[in-house]
Amino acid sequence: MWRAPSYRPVFDPAYVYRFINSQSGLAMDVAASSTANGASVLEYVPSTTKANQQFQIVATASSTWKLIALHSGKSIAGTGSSNGSSVQQTSYSGASSQQWGIDDHNGHFKLINKASSDALETPSGKKTSGTGLDTSTYNGTSNQDWDLFAVVP
Numbered sequence: 001m002w003r004a005p006s007y008r009p010v011f012d013p014a015y016v017y018r019f020i021n022s023q024s025g026l027a028m029d030v031a032a033s034s035t036a037n038g039a040s041v042l043e044y045v046p047s048t049t050k051a052n053q054q055f056q057i058v059a060t061a062s063s064t065w066k067l068i069a070l071h072s073g074k075s076i077a078g079t080g081s082s083n084g085s086s087v088q089q090t091s092y093s094g095a096s097s098q099q100w101g102i103d104d105h106n107g108h109f110k111l112i113n114k115a116s117s118d119a120l121e122t123p124s125g126k127k128t129s130g131t132g133l134d135t136s137t138y139n140g141t142s143n144q145d146w147d148l149f150a151v152v153p
Helices: none
Strands: 016-021 027-030 041-044 055-061 064-069 075-078 085-090 100-105 108-113 119-121 134-136 146-151
Touching: 041 085
Parallel strands: none
Antiparallel strands: 016 027, 016 055, 016 146, 027 041, 055 064, 064 075, 064 100, 075 085, 085 134, 100 108, 108 119, 108 146, 119 134
């Protein structure tokens, strides 16, 4: 399949998606299927049936999206602007910490938090289920690359 070297992705809000980290092969997951504000977002063994690993990607502005956890209806948010800031789910308010840029990178996607300008990542070298995701300065490494898979609605 041919694809332009750079393009603006289009996501169907009627679909749900899974995010798999390119380095670890593990899925983005809301810890213990929690529905609480502040629940940790981590990497975990991928499942095609777990709703806490499924997310709607909904456009909020040009090249900006919110990620909504299917099981809780809550958004995925960065918590700070320093490297290693955690990621959690929160009730959607429209805050820039709940907004993400999603762009192609070497056949994968990078997710950049609009509040911090940092990339969603699994901490470098961590390939263990249960490791918390964080945001850090974008450097183009595979721990900051994500593969997105549509889940049949």
